[in-house]
Amino acid sequence: MAILEVRDLYKSFGKTEVLKGINFSMEKGEIIAVLGSSGSGKTTLLRCINFLETATSGKVFADGECILDASDKKKIPAAEMRRRQLNFGLVFQSFNLFPQYNVLENVTLAPKLLARENPDFKQRKRELFAGIEDNARELLSRVGLSDKLDNYPCELSGGQQQRVSISRALALDPKILFFDEPTSALDPELTNEILKVIKDLAQKHMTMVIVTHEIEFARNVADRIIFMNEGKVLEDGTPEEVIEHPKNERTKAFLSKML
């Protein structure tokens, strides 16, 4: 069964229609790169799937469960919304780390708050928190930040901040991790360190959707490429199909500009 299915997703801001019927699905372990020119609706798509915007119509399924149905206007209880939210992780272009917390705290904050909802939290607090911290240290060491645990975000480079924010998302063990141009706020030298982290995750079969302008990277890492244009999916296929043999004129024009 598909781990993610997006069905007929539409989104308008006032009169401007930004998403015009997006359809795609993905399997567990798959990696999709989303390409498209500026303003084609890539960010809006990720934001709708991650509940940061309310879709105008359409449905989203995670692991077979309908987690978003825009036609259903019933108010969903906050706790249920959060449960659905936690299917996914999202890495922002601008990191959005919490400036007042150090690196380790940034990664452990959400899991620790979530652990409080355990029925036996009071008895097992120490054990739960120790597990969360060990896991966070492990995640941070994988991205080479073991010596930065006590530093604050303002003391880190952009690349390091983005690695923290990836670890922060992974700490909640999402089924799918979404990236919105994770390198576009970074200098070219720092871009590679993030791309390497994503490649490592790919080797561990993390399911990922990556919005990017790095076509070479998309070709190397993604199993599939989705090309968006003016709120629609114009191409959906293997990197070979989309990049070497695009069907659509728009795609060709976009690729020739980028390569």
Added chain:
Amino acid sequence: MEQWLSLFEGFKYNLILFFVTILCAVPLGLLITFCSMSKFKPLSFVSKVFVWIIRGTPLMLQLFVIYYAPGILFNTPMRSRLIAAIIAFIVNYASYFSEIYRGGIEGIPKGQYEAGQVLGLTKTQVFTKVVLFQVIKRIVPPMGNEIMTLVKDTSLARIIGVGEIMMSAERFSKEGLIWPLFSTGLFFLAMCGILTILFGKLEKKLDYYKS
């Protein structure tokens, strides 16, 4: 000596006014902020108009109104001048504080809320664990200024006859002595000096990160 004592006596009222105002206006201001930022339009409209009126008229006028209006309009005169002054100060300063809070809250980037949401935090947790501390860091300097103004504003209570330090000093100047009037300045200077040091320390403490 007796004159100094009398000044101290008077300054006691300034201190009471100061501390009670801080104690009540700090939380009341937050309540007003929440009202004026509420998604329920009538509530936010009413509280915005309220803040506009309070900030747009002199504190002296508000002191007069709160002291005299109950007696003139409802035939139930204010029993205590001090209580009238305290009410006026609380309402006035809560309005100013609420605008400072609002500025602080609105200055927090949207991304902080969104990061909290996608990490599965509840709305309350986003506020208490993510936003609140950053707001505090932002509002400490303007709050420091406002509180310094409050120290000096307490002398305004004199106009409805609260026997604060200015009133005590004034009595002596009527007897031909000018120095008690100058001396009152020392009290205010000392108080502001202490607050400057305290707020400086607090700002330094919060300076462990840059946002």
